Amino acid sequence: MASGTLHIDLTALTANYRALAAKSARETAAVVKADGYGLGSALVAQTLAKAGARTFFVATAEEGVTIRQALGAEPTVNVFSGHMDGDTALIRDHALTPMLNSPEQIARHQKALPNAPFGLQLDTGMSRLGLQPADWAEARAHAANATLLMSHLACADEPAHAQNGQQLGTFRALTEGLGTPKSLAATGGTLMGPDYHFDMTRPGIGLYGGFPFTDATPVVRLSLPVIQIRDIAPGTAVGYSATYVADSPRKIATLSAGYADGLIRAMSSNATLWYGDTPCPLVGRVSMDLLTIDVTDCAEPPEALDILGPHQSVDQLAEAAGTIGYEILTALGSRYARKVTA
Secondary structure (H helix, E strand, O other), X not given: OOOOEEEEEHHHHHHHHHHHHOOOOOEEOEEOXXXXXXXXXXXXXXXXXXXXXXXXXXXXXXXXXXXXXXXXXXXXXXXXXXXXXXXXXXXXXXXXXXXXXXXXXXXXXXXXXXXXXXXXXXXXXXXXXXXXHHHHHHHHHHHHHOOOEEOOOOOXXXXXXXXXXXXXXXXXXXXXXXXXXXXXXXXXXXXXXXXHOOXXXXXXXXXXXXXXXXXXXXXXXXXXXXXXXXXXXXXXXXXXXXXXXXXXXEEEEEEEOOHHHOOOHHHOOOOEEEEOOEXXXXXOOOOOOEEEEEOOOOOXXXXXXXXXXXXXXXXXXXXXXXXXXXXXXXXXXXXXXXXEEO
C-alpha cells in the first residue's frame, strides 16, 4: 500500500491561475519549477496551458526539457538559472530561453548560440541571481535583443517592507528607456498591484494554493492510511527517544508516512491531523516511514487521516513545523498514490 493518497484538484489550480491573471492587464506566466511545486510539472503545465498560460518558468534547463516535451513547440519556456556550463545542447535542442544572470553567461550564450533567444535577469537587491548594477552598463547593450528583462522581489510576502519599493525603483532606473518586455512580480508582487506588474507577472506558489495568496482555492489534500491502532496506559512512551509519554489512557494510531515522504521531522509533537472534523495530534517523533497519532477523540477507529485538507493548508502545516508552505509542498514524496480530479 502507498504511504498515502495525494489528491490534486486541477480545477482549483485553474481557478487560482485565472484569479491571479485577472489582477493584471498584461500577460500572466506560470512558474512550474521543482516538478510543478511537487505536483508533477507536466500535469501542472498542461493544465495551466489550457487555462491560458503561454509562458512558463523553470529553475533549470533539465526542468525545461520536461515542460517542452509536455507542451510542444509553441509556449515559451524560460530558465531562471540561465545558460550554465553544459546547458547548450538542452537549450538548443528544446528551444529553451535562458534568463542570463552574469557577463559570463552572456558571453557563453553569444558564443554558443548567437541566434537563440535569451532574457536578462537583473539583481535589484536580493543578492541571489542576476546581473549586478555594476555589470549593467556593459550588459545593457544586449537588452534590445532580449525577450525579457526580469528581476525578483526579496520581500514581496511582506507588502509593507521597505525593500519592495527600493527594488521597484532600482528596476525602473536600470530599465528606463528600454522597450524590451519587463517582469518583476511573482505571486507577492502580483498582489501588490499594478506598479509591480510591468509587462508580465509570473505567479508560482499562489497557483498551488499557498501564501501570500490568501484567497487561493486549495489544490492539494493528503490522506494517510492507518496501519494499526493500540491502547496505551498512562506512563507509556511513544516513538524514538520517548519524547511523548501518555498522561492518561490513549488510543494511538500508527500511520504509513514519514520524513521519507516529505513530512519533515520538525513536525514532531507539533502537527495536527484530522479525521473529518476531529483534530488528532501527532505525538512523538516523526520517523522515516511512520507517524504516531492520538485518535482517542475519534468516534470510531479511523482508516485514514488527513494531514492536508479542508482543515489544514500547506501554510498551516508549515507553521506547525517552523517552516514555509513552499518546503512542505515541494517535499511531498514519490511514494504517495496520486489522485487527480479535473
